[in-house]
Amino acid sequence: MMANTQYKAGKANHWRRFLANHLASGLAVASTIIVVAPLVAILLYLIYKGASSLNLNFFTQIPRPVGESGGGMANAIVGSAVLLGLGSLLGVPLGIAAGIYLAEFGRGGRLANFVRFTADVLNGVPSIVMGISVYALIVLPQKHFSALSGGVALGIMMIPTITRTTEEMLLMVPNSIREAALGLGVPNWRSVLSITLKTASPGVITGCMLAFARVAGETAPLLFTAFGNNFWSTSVNEPIAALPLQIYVYAISPYDEWHRLAWAGALVLIVLIVVSVALVRYVTTRGVLKGAS
Amino acid sequence: MSGLPVTSDPASKSPAPANENQPPSAVRSFLLSRGNSAWSDRAFKWLMFICALSVFFIVALIAWQLILRSQLTISKFGLSFFFKSAWDPVSGDFGALPFIYGTLVSSLVALVIAVPLAVGVAVFLTEMCPKFLRGPLSFLTELLAAIPSVVYGLWAVFVLVPILREHVNPFLMKALGWTGLFAGPNFGIGILAAGVILAIMILPIISSLTREVMTAVPHSQREAVLALGATRWEMIRMGVLRNARIGIVGAIILGLGRALGETMAVTMVIGNRPEIVKSLLSLGYSMSSVIANEFSEASDDLYLSALIEIGLALFVVTIIVNALARVLVWAVTRGAPARVV
Structure with a gap:
C-alpha cells in the first residue's frame, strides 16, 4: 500500500518535471521567435518602403521645399561622410593610442584599470548628453553650429569601442613576437607600431569599423552641433546636413513626400551599416584574424 | 622559448615565463631600460600615456561643462528641481519630475518586456540551439543592436504605433x-x-551579455546536475541560471542604462507632454526627449540651464548604473574584459 502511493507520487512528480521541461523549452523557442520577428519585420518593411522610393534623384539632388515632389538627400550623404571623416580623424588615432597604452605599457596597473573604467563610462554616456556637452564646449564659444563640432561629438563616441578592441587584440599577440623584434635591436616604439600593431591590425580595423557603424546612425549628438542644412555645404565651419538627422526631420514632418524620402534614407543608412557589420563578422570569424591571433 | 638573449643580464633570475596568460615580458622590460633608443621609447610611451589619459580628460570635461552650464538652476532651485512638476519657460519655473517619471516608467516597461525574452533567447542559444542555427540567430540579434535609433523611431511611428492603436491597446x-x-x-x-520600442532596442544588449555570462559557467556544473538525473530545464535552472544570476542582473542593469539614455526613438513616439498620469496609454515625456525637443528653442539662460541640468542628471545616473553593471558582470566572468556592445 505504502509503496503504491510512493510510486504514484513519483509518477506524478515525473509528469510535473516532464511538463516543466517541455514548457521551458517551448518558452525559450517562443521567445527567440518573438525576438527575431520584429527584426525581420523591420528589415522587410524597410526594404519594401525604401526600395520603392529610392531612385537616382535621391543620390544626386538636394532637398526640395515642401510641396514640390522629387528631391533627394545628396547633401546629407556627403555631409554624413564629412562628419564621419572628421570623427574618425579624432577618434581613430586617440582610440588606438589609448589601446596601445593599456595593452603595452599599463598592463594590469592601477592606472590602466582606471583608464579602462573611464572608457566604459564614456561608452555609456547617453548620446544626447554628448550632444549638449559638445554644444557647450564648441558651439557656444564659437556662437554658431558647425560640422567641426558634429565631427568632434562623433569622434568622442568612437573612442571607447576602438580603445577596448585595440587592447584586446594587442593582448592576443604573443610575447615571443615582441621579443624577437627587440632582440634584433628594433627600438620599442618601432616594434609596437610595425610589429605588434601590424600583427593585430585585422582586429584593430574590425574595432574601428564597429565604432564607425555605431556612430554612423547617431542622430542625437548632431542635433545641436552639426544642426543640419538644406543646401550643399562641405565647409567644416558651417552647419552641415547628415543622413540620420535628415531622416529624423522628415519622419516627424506631416508630408507624405517627406516620409517617402525618410524611408529611402533609412534604407541607405541600414545598408551601409549592415554591410560593415557583416564584413566585420566575416573577418573576425573566418578571415585573417585567426591567423593573427 | 629558446635562444632568448636573456642570459646577458645576470640580474634576471629566470627566462621569461611561458606564453600562457601573457605576463609582461621580462626580456622586454630589460631591453627597454637601455640602448640608443631609450629616449625615443620613453617619448613614445609618454605620448601613448597622454592619449590614454585624454579619455579620462574627455569624461571630466563633459562633467565640468555640464555642471558649469547648469549652475543657474542648481543655485536657484537646488534639489527641489527634481521634485517639482512645473515646467513653465515663460515664468521661469522649472521642475524635472514629469520627465524623470516618463523616463523611469518607459524604461521599466521596456525591462518588463525585454528581460524574460532576452533570458529565453540566451537559454535557447547557449543550451538547446542546434549548431547550424546558432550562428545565423546570434548574427540576427547582433544586427538588432546595429540598427540606428532613428530607424527604430521611423518604424515605430509608421508601423508599431498603428498596430498598438488598432489591435493591442483596445485589447489591453x-x-x-x-x-x-x-x-x-x-x-x-x-x-x-x-x-x-525601448524593449526591442535593449533586447540584444541584455541577451548577448546574458549569453556571455552563461557560457562562463563551467561545464562541470551542468554535468553534475545532469548526473543527478535532472531534466534539461532543471539543469538550466539549477546548474546554469543559478550560477550566472549575478551576471544576468548586471546585464539587465546595463540594458537599463541604455534605455534611460535612449533619445531619438523615444522622442518620436512618447507623445511629448509633460504630465504625470497613471495610465501607460497616456502621453508622456522623457528626460532625453525634452532635451532633444526644446534645447534649440531655449531662449533664455535659465531655460537652457534647466535643460542642461536634466542632461547632468542623466549623465550621473548612467555612470552609476553602468559602473554597477560592469562590476556585476565582471564578478561572474572573472576579470575577462567585457565585450564592447
Missing part, C-alpha cells in the same frame, strides 16, 4: 482596464509605445 483596455494602468484615450503613441 478591455482586459486590464480595471487596473487603471490601461485607461484613457487611445492615441497609439504614449509611454507604452516608448516602452515597447
Whole structure:
C-alpha cells in the first residue's frame, strides 16, 4: 500500500518535471521567435518602403521645399561622410593610442584599470548628453553650429569601442613576437607600431569599423552641433546636413513626400551599416584574424 | 622559448615565463631600460600615456561643462528641481519630475518586456540551439543592436504605433482596464509605445551579455546536475541560471542604462507632454526627449540651464548604473574584459 502511493507520487512528480521541461523549452523557442520577428519585420518593411522610393534623384539632388515632389538627400550623404571623416580623424588615432597604452605599457596597473573604467563610462554616456556637452564646449564659444563640432561629438563616441578592441587584440599577440623584434635591436616604439600593431591590425580595423557603424546612425549628438542644412555645404565651419538627422526631420514632418524620402534614407543608412557589420563578422570569424591571433 | 638573449643580464633570475596568460615580458622590460633608443621609447610611451589619459580628460570635461552650464538652476532651485512638476519657460519655473517619471516608467516597461525574452533567447542559444542555427540567430540579434535609433523611431511611428492603436491597446483596455494602468484615450503613441520600442532596442544588449555570462559557467556544473538525473530545464535552472544570476542582473542593469539614455526613438513616439498620469496609454515625456525637443528653442539662460541640468542628471545616473553593471558582470566572468556592445 505504502509503496503504491510512493510510486504514484513519483509518477506524478515525473509528469510535473516532464511538463516543466517541455514548457521551458517551448518558452525559450517562443521567445527567440518573438525576438527575431520584429527584426525581420523591420528589415522587410524597410526594404519594401525604401526600395520603392529610392531612385537616382535621391543620390544626386538636394532637398526640395515642401510641396514640390522629387528631391533627394545628396547633401546629407556627403555631409554624413564629412562628419564621419572628421570623427574618425579624432577618434581613430586617440582610440588606438589609448589601446596601445593599456595593452603595452599599463598592463594590469592601477592606472590602466582606471583608464579602462573611464572608457566604459564614456561608452555609456547617453548620446544626447554628448550632444549638449559638445554644444557647450564648441558651439557656444564659437556662437554658431558647425560640422567641426558634429565631427568632434562623433569622434568622442568612437573612442571607447576602438580603445577596448585595440587592447584586446594587442593582448592576443604573443610575447615571443615582441621579443624577437627587440632582440634584433628594433627600438620599442618601432616594434609596437610595425610589429605588434601590424600583427593585430585585422582586429584593430574590425574595432574601428564597429565604432564607425555605431556612430554612423547617431542622430542625437548632431542635433545641436552639426544642426543640419538644406543646401550643399562641405565647409567644416558651417552647419552641415547628415543622413540620420535628415531622416529624423522628415519622419516627424506631416508630408507624405517627406516620409517617402525618410524611408529611402533609412534604407541607405541600414545598408551601409549592415554591410560593415557583416564584413566585420566575416573577418573576425573566418578571415585573417585567426591567423593573427 | 629558446635562444632568448636573456642570459646577458645576470640580474634576471629566470627566462621569461611561458606564453600562457601573457605576463609582461621580462626580456622586454630589460631591453627597454637601455640602448640608443631609450629616449625615443620613453617619448613614445609618454605620448601613448597622454592619449590614454585624454579619455579620462574627455569624461571630466563633459562633467565640468555640464555642471558649469547648469549652475543657474542648481543655485536657484537646488534639489527641489527634481521634485517639482512645473515646467513653465515663460515664468521661469522649472521642475524635472514629469520627465524623470516618463523616463523611469518607459524604461521599466521596456525591462518588463525585454528581460524574460532576452533570458529565453540566451537559454535557447547557449543550451538547446542546434549548431547550424546558432550562428545565423546570434548574427540576427547582433544586427538588432546595429540598427540606428532613428530607424527604430521611423518604424515605430509608421508601423508599431498603428498596430498598438488598432489591435493591442483596445485589447489591453478591455482586459486590464480595471487596473487603471490601461485607461484613457487611445492615441497609439504614449509611454507604452516608448516602452515597447525601448524593449526591442535593449533586447540584444541584455541577451548577448546574458549569453556571455552563461557560457562562463563551467561545464562541470551542468554535468553534475545532469548526473543527478535532472531534466534539461532543471539543469538550466539549477546548474546554469543559478550560477550566472549575478551576471544576468548586471546585464539587465546595463540594458537599463541604455534605455534611460535612449533619445531619438523615444522622442518620436512618447507623445511629448509633460504630465504625470497613471495610465501607460497616456502621453508622456522623457528626460532625453525634452532635451532633444526644446534645447534649440531655449531662449533664455535659465531655460537652457534647466535643460542642461536634466542632461547632468542623466549623465550621473548612467555612470552609476553602468559602473554597477560592469562590476556585476565582471564578478561572474572573472576579470575577462567585457565585450564592447
